[in-house]
Amino acid sequence: MLKCTRCGKEYDERFILRCGCGGTLLVERNYFDFFGNLQPYLDMRRYINFLPISGSLLPPATPAITPVSELNLETVTAIFKLEYLQPSGSFKDRGTWVTVSKLLEEGIDEVAIDSSGNAALSLALYSLPANINVHVFLSYDARPEKISLLQRLGAVLHFIDGDRMKVHERAVEFSESEGITYASHWLNPYFIEGTKTAAFEAYEQVGVPDYVFAPTGSGTLLLGLWKGFFELRKMGVVSEIPRLIAVQASGYESLCERSPIQNLLADGIAIPEPPRREEMKRALQETGGTCVSVDEYETENALKWLRKAGFLVEPTSAVVLAALWELVETGEIPDGSKILLPLTGSGLKLTQGI
Template sequence: MLRCQKCGREYPNKFRLRCECGGVLDVLFSPFENFYEEIQENYMDIRRYLNFLPISEEFLPGIVLPVTPIVHHRIRGIDVFFKLEYLMPSGSFKDRGTFVTLAKLMEEGIKDVTLDSSGNAALSLSLFGRCEGMNIHIFIPSYTSEGKKKLLRKLGVMLHEIEGDRMLTHRIAEEFQEGTYVSHWYNPFFIEGTKTVAYEVMEQIGEVDYVIAPVGSGSLFVGLFKGFRELRDMLHIRIPRMIAAQAKGYESLCKRSKEKSRLAEGIFIPEPPRLEQMKEILNVTHGVCHSSGDSEIKNALDWLFSHGFLVEPTSAVAFSTFISLLNEEIFQSGERVLIPLTGSGLKLL
């Protein structure tokens, strides 16, 4: 069942982007008595969590997602756990959302789809769609990295480059008449995929005190929170404090800066549809928002590179936020911080 965040109207569990009132939808979840009994232990991949997802085993995409590794560093007394989401098949966490979305589209026999993206979601959908023989229209801003554009062309999608910003790209894609529009800014099934990060973390390292994620549209941030909330309902754990890492000039949760980032292209989304939901998440978890400028992002990226994490600048925004909060002495010694490293730097070549 899907429920509208705004008016509470409910819909059956079919692919649907938004409520008729325009509000965003969420998939309702009924907690299980015993979390560990519901895990399908014969799988060492995303299928471990099929019982927690609104999809059928009959219609799974051909691309199966691995459980991503976690690397631990102790930084000035704080335990930092980097989850290597950039090692996913298309090089970003977006594959999780795409996996669940594709399963739903396949169940309903939908073969023609349209998506707007700042790059990573487009690459993810293009890779999965190619495997399933789908026809895919992709809308991206023309400033998207050449590496991502080259890859998209190689994957054989119909690529529409828009001379304008990310918000304009979204509006044009929304009006496009061909193919089912599957924007991950709204898509409730995308969130179902990203919530599996929390499930994996629970099995890999147990509870954490903080989660720091880059926030543009919030598809990872909202998914992480949903996953941890479901785990709380099943395992009676504490939901970690959620920290939103944004880029200067494009803040939606922090005060908007005059300075504009040029590096964090994945989160140049100043008006995300799930804004109210994200504010509520900050509120209930006593989280905070922090925004980084390009000099901080560059320093964070340098640190990540020198520790073997070959990520893109947008991913470094979360680590840059960690460093700033560390300097502000927000964390207590021995606290555990989860930082998903969201996208691969190899696509920028």
């Protein structure tokens, strides 16, 4: 079932994004026996028994199990998880794969989304074989390479004059007035079901890290990681959930204090008012985590370091490393800690930006 994160009201598992009270929804199911329900696949289908889809209508490009790479960084062990090695070049494919499967099961063939790039790219790509028409709302200053890719993937582009929140509003208005399903990853509970598999994988690969850092704008990765580890605990597989560290772009913070200067490089998380903010706060509180804000200069330095290490990612992905450096320097992360750092988006699509 779906359950409202605000009032607790329950719904059948249809493709709905909000409770009547305005609250956001999450899928709630009781899973038992993690290892007994793993499927013998070496890709995301491995976790299909923990996803709210039947498995009969899966988009062909199955997301990968992404590699991990452990590196000693000063006094801690950084575990990079190469989440950018996915069909559309970002971790978003996990959420999209589940979402498109659910849309197919519900017979929905036209959707709208607002996105700064990766979520729309992912949805446009996976919607092609599903014959789902995709309307993408984006601002004029979206990265040109992403716009060009979206066009070639057949998305209907709606350019909006205004900031990220304005783009979001216009997508909602359009969906309501045209009677088209709004499929925003910001609200979509099925999307988070997909991203939670990153936690399942990480657990199988490296056990329970002490900390998990996530670039955090709308919170789809942070909450997916939280839900994944939460479900592992509920199944009795792990006894503790790692501390979650939400890493935000300066000037766009929704969990940390808002900085005056904007980090324009980390455009993937430039989301000042995410609808799932209360859930994110709870995830940080419950796990003893915190939030860290990263500026443009720090992002650029981390990006360079990652490239030199062989990780070709986009700028937004680099914020987790910048945040780790900061927390190690201030002594907030104890020596010997194991830190999971998902690297979220590929740099290959940004020929000018890596």
